[in-house]
Amino acid sequence: MSTRIHPVLIFFTVLIYIFLLGPLVIIFGAALSDTTYLTFPPQGLTLRWFENIWNISAFRRTIVTSLQMAFLGTFIALIIGIPAAYALNRHRVTLPASLSTLFVLPILVPEIVIGFSLLRSVTVEAGVPVWYALLIGHTLLVLPYVIRVVSASLASFDFSIEEAAISLGSPPAKTFFTIVLPNIRSGMIAAFILSFITSINDVSISLFLTGPGISTLPIQLLAHMEQFFDPTIASVSVVLMLLTILVMVIVERTLGLAIVAK
């Protein structure tokens, strides 16, 4: 803008972007290759590796499980996270500050430690079935993001509007749904998207909580990689990237991408 940028810096930045995007382009190419091994540039073009995703039942099942975890986990996190974020902002004075520290703990504690601890306590000691344990893990994983993003959006909400409505005779619960929620809608969508992406990409928690017949897509990808080194992995990666692009377009259309950068 104001000052010129030194060409060396620009050159360096271009290199960084090649470094960032090059490997992804290579995955795209490898997924289309008509060979049974991974190669770039692709030799002959085919879409059969994409078909293969659907033919391998383990991928079908894990995609469903991953979507279940991402949707339900985020959903539960929203249901219990929004009231908590509301309480933190609305009743700031009456709640101890340590409560907000408690809510960032799932981010602070390494995911792999959470996964291992949940395996011990929830799966083994409490005997919770695999699917539910996995859901607990994913809900915990995304809960702090929900609370943080919704809190940020509540921080700029003017609570006097709510008080005005209540003083005019509107019941508090109804006021919450008709006045507060619509005003933090962008925050809720942002929280949803951030949580969804975090959950769908998670490795370290799911690693410990998967069980017979129940696994998530990233864990299945790791397992598949140990068994086959064919372009199917690349094609799954491409599908995930396309999904990511779709999410980004939706975010851009609804809120603007700046929200993710926060």
Add this chain to the structure above:
Amino acid sequence: MPKFKTLALSSLSLAALLAAAPAAAQTFTISWWGFNGDKLQAIIVDPFQEICGCEVVFETGNNGDRLNRLQMRSGAGVDVIYLTDSFSQTGIEQGLFQPIDRAQIPNIDELYEMAQAPQGEFGPAYTIGRIGLVYDASQVNPPITSWSDLWREDLAGMISLPNITTTAGPMVVLKAGDHAGVSAYEDPDATFAAVAELVPNVVTNYNTGSEMINLFSTGEIAMSMTQDFTLAPLRAAVPTIEWAALEDGEIAVLNTLNIPVGSENVELAHQFINFVLSAEIQQQLAEEGVDAPVNTNVTLNEDQAAMWTYGEDNIARLQRIDYSLLNPARVQWLDLWNETFGM
């Protein structure tokens, strides 16, 4: 806010839809390596699904990983578990398996005697394999003829060994003891000094057979120590792979089938084992290069038999491992092994 409402409603209904999914039809769970997945799907899983009218799902991973997970669940969650004999022995000692009702598995009578009841009242073996050395003849010259060739200097950076936590891993230690001229059980220090001499030759160690095949096919390694069931897929990936003819002999491994105590489909599990042991399935598995047959009614021509330990004489020639000595030593070896390779 119609946009927001649609988004919320659609995601809610999608979530509800997805939540309904786990309650599916009757499922039959097999715990195995995930190795040769495509072939096993065609030969065993698809036909069995037709017979039982159930859906077969899997838990995959190496022996130790799957056995640990089974123990964590106190033997529940899986209906049939495939393990090599060293791990099924551990599982039996931990009380994870139920005795097999041999009346429900008539095909057991057709097996080689060694395979019928290798571990008492527990599961039968469905294949007898061997642990030996494989190498890419286009890169390794002169050919491999002895376990001691692992220590050859011209193989620097070309080998992947089975990790200590796998079936074949402890055999590296036993052979290192032989190489050093000591008993691995009595003199672990001298043994692991010999293991340490292998380090320059080792690129990385593998945990699953598939991982090792990937290492060959991507050119990372040119030699490995493995079980013979990996040979067919190895040759498919790298045609110049040879199974070394070892003058000092190969090691026998029995792969067993067991029914965990927490199985919810015990009858179906017996039916499955009987199915896998039938001459028809064993014949197909052997022809497709999946597993060596143990059913005496299987006949193989010379080409088909070349890959396997086939016939009672050959089987008798393999070295047997005493797991009552080996299994207790593994714990100490794990640390020494990590010290040797993880530095």
Add this chain to the structure above:
Amino acid sequence: MKRLAGWMLATPATLMIALLLVLPVAATIGMTFGAPGAGTWGVAQPYADFFTSGFRRRVLWRTFEVAGWVTVISLAGGLVTAYVVSRCPPRVKSILIVLAVFPLLTGVVVRSFAWLVLLGRQGMVNNVLQWSGVTDAPVAMLYTQGAVIVAMVYIFVPLMVLVLVGVLENIPEDLLQASSSLGAGPVASFLQVTLPLAVPGLIVGAVLVFTASFTSYATPHLLGGTRQMMMGTLLHQQAMVAFDWPGAAVVAAIMLVVIVATVLLMTRLARRMNPMTT
């Protein structure tokens, strides 16, 4: 009454975290202490076991080393990129930000996998090296510390860029104008105005990258293999392969201590280094 309402609303989330996070993690830490009187170190015996093992010490040190390099390289690369991005015209800037966000949203497994393909003996990097005559024979790059570092830098640079763009944009434009109107060149402006103001942001970025790489699993698993174990892969091996839960719990506890100490120390440092607050 109001107080009660606040508590009630916060209860489900509080209970969830207390019962399903704090309690299980505390139980994990609890099992790292041995029986008193067992061994020369008493209750701390499991920790003594960890630190007397050359292998485990090496894994811990390697994890520090890798996380340290990844943080430093990501900081350098991220700072330059963020500086350039933040000075671009708005249109270009938003495109550049989107291009940085995209890899960030792609999973770690996918991004590590890309490097598995690139760094293999028959991979692109080796092909280029051989074609350009740098080497005659393929170089073994997978399963080395370098491979793990490169892939992790790749994974964390976008995060660093985004954090730092945000930081650099928050530096008031008039400060820079003032400095250049006082005769400072771009380099002097950067070193004397921009950089000091960016330090707290740099620390935040560094903490994020350091903690994430210190605790990562997928990347060292795929690119480091068994010869380059890090704390994350060691924890998994102890827990799931060796089935040594007390040993795994010690690894978990050490990771937790390192992370909490890093975060506490660095946030304090960031607060002190912030020129806007003093």
